Amino acid sequence: MNTPAVDSPTQAPAVGPRVADLASVTRGDVEEFLYTEAELLDDWDLDTWLTMYTDDCRYVIPCNDTPEGDPARDLVLIDDDALRLRCRVERLNSRRAHREYPHSATSHQVTNVRVRPAEGDELPVVAEFVVWRFRGERSTAYSGRYHYRLRAVDGLLKIASKRCTLRMGSLRQVSDVAIVL
């Protein structure tokens, strides 16, 4: 874990590396940040995880057969803005999210991290992922590519956008996307 910082009175403490500005961000910083996200998800500390996202964030998973899918036009699997992301967390924290109560054990594995040149105030990052999900006697794995857009907000890296393009041809093997990828 990196430097915990900025106590917010209403939320869990924000996490992630301190950055002076986007130009100074190294791949090491970004990797640290993505590993932190993976750890929070695997620990089911979703309230803290939410603090990694900007107030105007977007979390999108297109359908398996439409990797370029545009949530404004095409059917996608997940298209969360900040409000819906909070609702998702609230749901997953409750005992009434039957598919995830009790929670699956997960292992978010992030590799092949590439930091692209900054575009305005955003830093595009591409990475590969495998997310293992163990539930009851079943183990399944999601595999695909993350497309992040990161921003520096008050000296902390934040996720403005996360798009998970699944590599699997369909969800047949994993049944659903009830967990956060």
Place this chain on the structure above:
Amino acid sequence: MTIINDPVVTAPPAGPLVEEDRAAHRFRVHRSTMTSREIYAMELEKVFGCSWLYVGHESEIRNKGDFVRRPVGNRQIFMVRGRSGQVNVFHNSCTHRGAMVCRQDRGTSKVFSCFYHAWSFNTDGELVGVPGRDAYGDGLDFSKLGLRPVARVESYRGFVFLSYDPDIIGLEEYLADAKEYLDLVIDATEDAEIISGTNEYAINANWKLLAENSIDGYHAVSTHDTYFKYLGALGTDLKGGVTGTAKALGNGHAVLEYAAPWGRPVAKWEPLFGEASREEIGRLRADLVEKHGDERASRMADTNRNLLIYPNLVINDIMAITVRTFMPQSPDRMEVTAWELAPREELPQLRQRRLDSFLTFLGPGGFATPDDIEALESCQQGFHSLGPEYNDISRGMAREPQANDEEQMRAFWRRWHHQMMGDA
């Protein structure tokens, strides 16, 4: 696989699989219908081999040569727009040695070639290419070696169905009273199309559990609490609750029709849609009234429909429209495929509401469908307890059935039983 997911070889009972005692208000279904391999094999033949099955929507193959490939009733088929614009559905198998000639899920092509020995067929199924044709001598009639069309194909207002039974009744007669409900959906959407993005998932449970679930109003409150909380958080006023009726529509089809507090992009505004779209929705509604009269327009705009077309097509006409099929893979596994139907021309903010509603409620990444999947898998695992032998489907038998009763499920089971007993 694990022990818990191994199919139980449950012997069917000595008595009937489905028992109805109207005097005692009792309807029971033997659980071997959900677990037995013998019954599963019989279903493929008697239910999926002898019903009209949904293939796809004509909007998916708008132009000549457009095709989609998908298994229907566990058989590999593909649907293609032929040279004169008609919809063809072929068994996906080369007439030479059997390989599939269509190897992509969708696309456009003038010709379907088998890569194995390079026989090729046009969009009407005719055999148009055979390398080294002269090796066959004069005895072989190549015109008889075209792709095999499925026994029957009929389209009802854009919805394409097939049957493997050449002697089945016509599609319209088969649809019986379900036609009226399909018409409501189609008339309200007018130029409807399947939009891009397919939900393809699977459930480790018997396919009939999803047929039941899709028209089961009783489970909504207990299973989908987090979804209703989400709607509440968005500002939808849920105090009005859900009221309506459940109906059997003949031939195993059934519907729930109900008024619910949420808005509907077809023509029922709610604050969540934003002030900007209020006028547009008012206009849509006026159009419906003009074309269909007050009563029918209000039914289209204000009421929701969960429609089951026997055996495995579900159209949810709610705050979005799903077209959903499910195919059994084994007694305890099914594959589900769902599409979204929407008017071709739609105001972007209404399309956005429709998309949001679909993926938050009806999709496998949403706030409700994963819980349905869990419920069905939980039933399937519960059957493995081998304790209770029967499921009870008696709810509402002693009264005029309501939307949260089970008369509509009994209609499904009666039809299923009738077909399985071989006298359908």
